[in-house]
Amino acid sequence: MNPARLQRVLFVIVCWAVGIAAAHAQPQRVITPIKGDLYRFRNASHFSVFLVTPAGIIATDPIDADAARWLKAELAQRFAKPVKYLIYSHDHSDHISGGEVFADTAVVIAHENAKAVILGERRPTAVPDLTFSDRLTVELGGKKVELIYLGKNHSDNSIVMRFPDERALFAVDFIPVKSLPFRDFPDAYIDEWIESLRKAEALDFDILAPGHGEVGRKEDMRALRAYLEELREQVLGYLRDGKSVDEIKQLVKMEKYAGWGDYKNYLPLNIEGMARHLQMHRLPN
Numbered sequence: 456m457n458p459a460r461l462q463r464v465l466f467v468i469v470c471w472a473v474g475i476a477a478a479h480a481q482p483q484r485v486i487t488p489i490k491g492d493l494y495r496f497r498n499a500s501h502f503s504v505f506l507v508t509p510a511g512i513i514a515t516d517p518i519d520a521d522a523a524r525w526l527k528a529e530l531a532q533r534f535a536k537p538v539k540y541l542i543y544s545h546d547h548s549d550h551i552s553g554g555e556v557f558a559d560t561a562v563v564i565a566h567e568n569a570k571a572v573i574l575g576e577r578r579p580t581a582v583p584d585l586t587f588s589d590r591l592t593v594e595l596g597g598k599k600v601e602l603i604y605l606g607k608n609h610s611d612n613s614i615v616m617r618f619p620d621e622r623a624l625f626a627v628d629f630i631p632v633k634s635l636p637f638r639d640f641p642d643a644y645i646d647e648w649i650e651s652l653r654k655a656e657a658l659d660f661d662i663l664a665p666g667h668g669e670v671g672r673k674e675d676m677r678a679l680r681a682y683l684e685e686l687r688e689q690v691l692g693y694l695r696d697g698k699s700v701d702e703i704k705q706l707v708k709m710e711k712y713a714g715w716g717d718y719k720n721y722l723p724l725n726i727e728g729m730a731r732h733l734q735m736h737r738l739p740n
């Protein structure tokens with residue numbers, strides 16, 4: 456290869472390597488409209504939503520401090536309005552770290568059980584100023600969001616946020632859209648989870664905005680409940696037949712969900728978590 460050509464090839468390789476390094480250094484951050492004044496904020500694989508009103512912005516999960524600083528700057532530039540409320544979906548750090556970034560202008564809201572865990576586990580975020588037990592409606596600039604506690608599910612403090620004008624629901628980690636629940640159901644209450652999905656299905660909305668993955672519809676919520684109910688029934692049946700967890704992993708048939716995200720990674724873990732849950736709550740003899 457002549458020196459000039461070698462130089463060009465090396466240049467291309469260096470650009471490619473720098474491009475890959477840059478893509479890894481910077482999580483993908485983007486704001487996309489959902490409907491009307493409701494937007495979705497993405498930071499890599501995590502998502503939250505925010506509502507713009509004439510009197511300021513209602514923001515939700517800050518995700519982490521870097522993400523929150525990026526979002527705060529974008530909101531100031533695009534809308535020139537302060538964040539007046541910051542609402543946490545639940546206590547888990549990967550969704551609510553960095554709340555202090557908005558605490559200069561925002562009232563921070565969470566479920567009362569979340570505040571106890573945020574304090575107890577010393578989550579790296581702003582402690583909620585305002586908590587509630589069942590329902591709380593936040594109104595700002597003529598717009599509103601309803602905060603609703605449906606019981607225990609993915610945690611003991613997960614809430615859903617319903618935006619009535621936009622007919623949208625924001626729910627994090629306990630209503631994945633066309634994908635399996637996370638790993639082996641850590642921190643979860645599976646029977647209450649199924650029940651809280653049933654309650655969520657009764658809410659009036661069309662658009663389901665989850666904390667991970669694509670936006671879905673109410674139908675995706677029903678499909679997830681069916682998945683949990685079918686998995687529960689099969690695992691319980693095999694436990695009653697005296698099968699081991701390893702045997703159950705071979706026996707469970709959930710092929711109709713093979714097209715869902717994380718099917719191969721998480722199905723064995725979902726089976727382990729379901730078996731652990733059921734073993735804790737059954738008396739074999």
Ligand SMILES: [Zn+2]
Pocket residue numbers: 545547609627628
């Ligand atoms: Zn979580």
